[in-house]
Amino acid sequence: MPEGHILHRLAAEHLRAFGGEAVAVASPQGRFAAGAALLDGRVLETAEADGKHLFLGFGDSWLHVHLGLYGVFGFGVAPAPAPVGLVRLRLENSAHFADLRGPTTCEVLTPGEKDAVHARLGPDPLRADADPDRAWSRISRSRSTVAALLMDQKVLAGVGNVYRAEVLFRHGISPHRAGRDLTRTEWDAIWADLVALMREGAAIGRIDTVRPEHTPEAMNRPPRVDDHGGEVYVYRRAAQPCLVCATEVRTEPHAARNLFWCPNCQQH
């Protein structure tokens, strides 16, 4: 269930659980056996995220994890139980363990290889070193839709389908608008909003985008219940009434992902 905010949380969580000491690294499933052997017993010194990529630093070796659509980390208190199911990676020390299942990527990188991953990513709203002008220079020259651009990790790192849908709704922008038709003022507002929304998401571990005046309490409506997040305006709310204008939320496949928007609040 990973957009960028989750990866930044995971970096902090790994540092809390394993930082500064030797970690037992294993691959109960076997698919990461060679990589695990390289890292086993070494000290976890740093952990960081860039977009949806997680990097754990063991000296000059970096463990690089990308969860993809299905990957998940599970943390627990030692002693770790016998692995259940397909555990690609297990980290363990005297106090904690973490199991990784189903990642798209789990590999050991050199510092140069790690730099190459950073180099192909756009700015991440959750990183202090992010330069939003890099994203703007691509968006403002592109004929692609703003919806496609926001999901393109080379343009912007860490934004996924939920933040994309929600930030466009909050700014009243049609997902079908071309990037080059966005104004600088609109982009600045979108970036600032992503920084704020994703920081909050990283802090609380879920995606809440609904403003106070539209919360269930404020509108006397039942809270949204599902498995992936908090209160949102349009994401996965197809055919339900818009929380602001009551128009039916629309959905449509767009570049292999489902797009959600309010045709009234996001006309242009």
Added chain:
DNA sequence: AGCTCATGGCGAG
């Protein structure tokens, strides 16, 4: 038990 779908991304064509 089997099907469908999912907050992602890659490579082939």
Added chain:
DNA sequence: TCGCCCTGAGCTG
């Protein structure tokens, strides 16, 4: 643009 990879949850029957 499509097929494919990875796994689990929530339907249907």
